Amino acid sequence: MLTTTGPHGTRILGLGHYRPANVVTNHDLIARGVDTDDEWIKSRVGIAERRWADPDETVVDMAEAAGSKALAASGVATADVDLVLVATCTMPTPVPAAAPQLATRLGIAAPGAYDVNSGCSGFVYALNAASAAVLAGQARNVLVVAAERFSGWLDMTDRSTCIILGDGAGAAVVGPSEEIGLGPVIWGSDGAQYDAVAIDEGNHLFRQEGQAVYRWATSQMAPVALEACRRAGVAPEELAAFVPHQANLRIIDAIAKRLAAPNALVARDIVTSGNTSAATIPLALSRMVERGEIPSGAPVLLLGFGSGLAYAAQVVLAP
Numbered sequence: 001m002l003t004t005t006g007p008h009g010t011r012i013l014g015l016g017h018y019r020p021a022n023v024v025t026n027h028d029l030i031a032r033g034v035d036t037d038d039e040w041i042k043s044r045v046g047i048a049e050r051r052w053a054d055p056d057e058t059v060v061d062m063a064e065a066a067g068s069k070a071l072a073a074s075g076v077a078t079a080d081v082d083l084v085l086v087a088t089c090t091m092p093t094p095v096p097a098a099a100p101q102l103a104t105r106l107g108i109a110a111p112g113a114y115d116v117n118s119g120c121s122g123f124v125y126a127l128n129a130a131s132a133a134v135l136a137g138q139a140r141n142v143l144v145v146a147a148e149r150f151s152g153w154l155d156m157t158d159r160s161t162c163i164i165l166g167d168g169a170g171a172a173v174v175g176p177s178e179e180i181g182l183g184p185v186i187w188g189s190d191g192a193q194y195d196a197v198a199i200d201e202g203n204h205l206f207r208q209e210g211q212a213v214y215r216w217a218t219s220q221m222a223p224v225a226l227e228a229c230r231r232a233g234v235a236p237e238e239l240a241a242f243v244p245h246q247a248n249l250r251i252i253d254a255i256a257k258r259l260a261a262p263n264a265l266v267a268r269d270i271v272t273s274g275n276t277s278a279a280t281i282p283l284a285l286s287r288m289v290e291r292g293e294i295p296s297g298a299p300v301l302l303l304g305f306g307s308g309l310a311y312a313a314q315v316v317l318a319p
């Protein structure tokens with residue numbers, strides 16, 4: 001009989017986020033020559049402004065800023081972090097991964113370190129990997145960071161995509177807990193639609209089949225969200241917040257309506273952060289917690305979805 005040294009439960013011990021200083025409004029995009037208008041973007045997508053990194057600001061720079069804040073908020077010493085995970089799909093090169101470099105910058109000595117690429121759902125996948133590692137006794141605490149720098153991958157001649165994406169990072173420290181603070185993850189994918197969201201091999205530019213993704217998200221994601229609640233033993237009425245991937249405000253509202261969670265504050269971070277892919281969920285959650293909008297210990301539903309097409313949903317307790 002094998003044994004494990006892991007604890008009974010895991011939870012998020014602290015959150016952090018980083019948004020680049022450079023604000024890009026819809027009017028700024030028009031000034032750069034994009035054939036669009038403020039009203040179209042606000043009414044069809046919900047974005048008023050997004051942040052773009054400075055030319056010399058990297059994915060790892062943003063991950064470091066968010067990760068150091070999450071560590072400080074958690075109270076966990078760097079010496080007690082055994083694993084560092086980075087969810088990203090915008091590293092400029094396939095190798096090296098961001099995670100080992102990030103760990104060194106933060107002064108975390110010799111942790112396990114790897115990147116997770118599942119597009120916009122990457123943070124929830126990484127969070128679940130972190131929880132599994134702690135539960136299995138393979139890591140005492142895990143730093144999970146999602147960081148994206150999409151401004152380097154945009155086709156500025158494609159007005160249906162260049163207006164959507166932004167840069168930023170969010171982070172969480174996952175550690176042991178007496179109670180279960182990270183519920184079962186509900187995940188899946190539809191690889192038949194693998195080509196609907198992509199960064200192309202040839203030109204390295206982001207493209208998507210917007211309407212196909214919109215239809216998939218609005219029709220398929222609400223049942224996934226509800227199943228995550230059911231498996232966690234949390235009724236939708238008990239949710240304090242719903243933090244879905246920030247792809248489009250109309251998608252967010254459509255899923256929230258089907259979720260029917262009257263007491264849940266719905267994340268609408270897309271309005272001022274745009275779509276930062278894997279980073280949207282921890283960025284939105286960290287900002288909500290920082291503003292005092294979610295009480296400590298309250299149940300929050302996370303729902304990631306996007307390229308793959310892959311998805312992952314999970315109920316977590318706020319730190």
Ligand SMILES: CC(C)(COP(=O)(O)OP(=O)(O)OC[C@H]1O[C@@H](n2cnc3c(N)ncnc32)[C@H](O)[C@@H]1OP(=O)(O)O)[C@@H](O)C(=O)NCCC(=O)NCCS
Binds near residue numbers: 120247251306
């Ligand atoms: C991308 C998205 C906002 C586009 O909205 P849409 O309503 O599907 O837009 P369409 O591409 O069908 O275009 C509709 C019209 O708006 C126009 N349009 C597209 N982008 C525009 C823009 N930025 N400004 C003004 N008009 C625009 C199109 O040219 C088209 O005009 P036409 O009817 O005269 O030809 C929407 O499909 C979407 O959000 N999809 C989900 C994608 C997503 O979540 N991706 C993230 C991956 S996780």
